[in-house]
Amino acid sequence: MSTTSSSCQLVPQDVQQHGLPLIxxxxxxxxxxxxxxxxxxxxxxxxxxxxSITAIIGASGSGKSTLLKLIYGLIEPTEGEIRYRxxxxxxxxxxxxPGHDAMKMVSQNFDDLNLFAKVWDNVASQLSNIDLEYKQRKTEETLQKLQxxxxSQKRVADLSGGERQRVAISRALVNDPEVLxxxxxxNQVDAAFRDALQQxxxxIVADTGLTVLLVSHDPSEVLAMSDQLIVMKDGKIIDDGKPKDLYFKPSNRYTAQLLAKxxxxxxxxxxxxxxxxxxxxxxxxxxxSLIGDDSAPFQVQEIKFRGMYYEYVVGNEAVSLRAAKIGTPDYVKGDKVQISFERHVVFTS
Structure with missing residues (x-):
């Protein structure tokens, strides 16, 4: 009696690959x-x-948030693979x-928060009731870390955007994930409170060994706090490196304008x-730098107040560029100036 092989094939089990980065x-x-x-x-x-803290930056529609969801496992890749450890x-x-067990995600809309429950309950609800003493201690400790x-006894609905963000992060961290x-x-944190939250x-990263991966459309938010920057455009990564390196030596025009205008x-x-x-x-x-000179070929075309600095628009019929000056303006519109600069980046492509 002959046997017929089945058309169904077993999918081979995943095999751990060694020598790779965490993600x-x-x-x-x-x-x-x-x-x-x-x-x-x-x-x-x-x-x-x-x-480490890694920031994925880029304009709206660049693919940042999709990449984050792919890494977490909310979306399946069409091609390629993502590995964790x-x-x-x-x-x-x-x-x-869905979602990797070692990771927790905080969305920008605080989707997981119960707005009409107290802060304490939002965070404590993530822990089991098997050890109530531990649950009490861990919730208090996590809320303290996020200040x-x-x-704790206020309703989330009564909090500011920045306070809600801290509750969402506390809720994500209370179970000690390896990746946040x-x-x-x-997005919803007032500018005056962003620095404190970033610090x-x-x-927390320094104290616990947590790995943080975040998405931002505003590089100024993440330059000071990130160990690594990933720059995305049109679904592709076009730059990747340390913030200081990418700021001073961008490899392309997009990165130069995104990070430093x-x-x-x-x-x-x-x-x-x-x-x-x-x-x-x-x-x-x-x-x-600008130096006043009545015989200079360049002219101050416009001066704009930018808060912490003034922006000069200077140039002539051949070139126009913007210069930043902290403090009281030295020139007025129409003044002739020489233009000098400390450094520049030449793009090869």
Missing amino acids: HVQQVSCVFEGKEDVVAVDQVSVGITEN GWLVPTRKDKLI ILHL LMDEPF DIKQ SNILTADEARALGLDTSSSVAIHQEDI
Whole structure:
């Protein structure tokens, strides 16, 4: 009697890969199907190191939030793979409740918070009732770390956006996850309170070994707190490195303008400033100095108050650029000036 082989094949079990960073993203793409397919993430590869703060930045629609959800396992990649500690990250097809067990995500809309419950209950509800003494101690300790213990008996609905954000982070951290994912965490936090929240997060990372991965459309929010920056555009990663390196040595025009609102000059415009180049050039506003000179070829075209500094628009018919000046303006519109600068970046492509 002959036997017929089955057409069904067993899917091989995942095998842990060694020597990878904590989070390893390899050639990942995500395509949303519809009347017209949308490529949200396009052939992305990146590594996230442990006990660090990594920020994914870029304009709206660049794929930042989609990449964050892919890493957490809320979305399944169309192509490629994502590994955590060498193991494939499970997605919706692999488990009933999506999201990696070692990770917690805080959304920008505080979707998980019960607005009409007290702060204490929102956080304590994440712990079991098996050990009530531990539950009490752990909740208090977590609220203290985020400096909201004094709000414990208030309803979340009665809190400010910044206070709600601290409650959401406390709720995520109370079970000691290894990775905290945050989508636009400072969107609803008043500018005056952002620094304090960022410092608290940095301290928690230093104290606990937590790994933080966050998304932001505003680089000024994350330059000071991040160990690594990932710059995305049109679903691709176009820059990746330490904040200081990317700020002073951006590899492309997009990064230069995103991080520093840099002046991007064509080769002709750069030559008008005395630079011998056949490529485009970036010059940061704060690197430009102006010297009054009635015979100078450049003129102050406009002065704009920017809060902490004044922005000069200077130039002539060949070139125009913006310079930053802290303190009282030295010149007025129409003054002739010489332009000098400390550094510039030449782009090869």
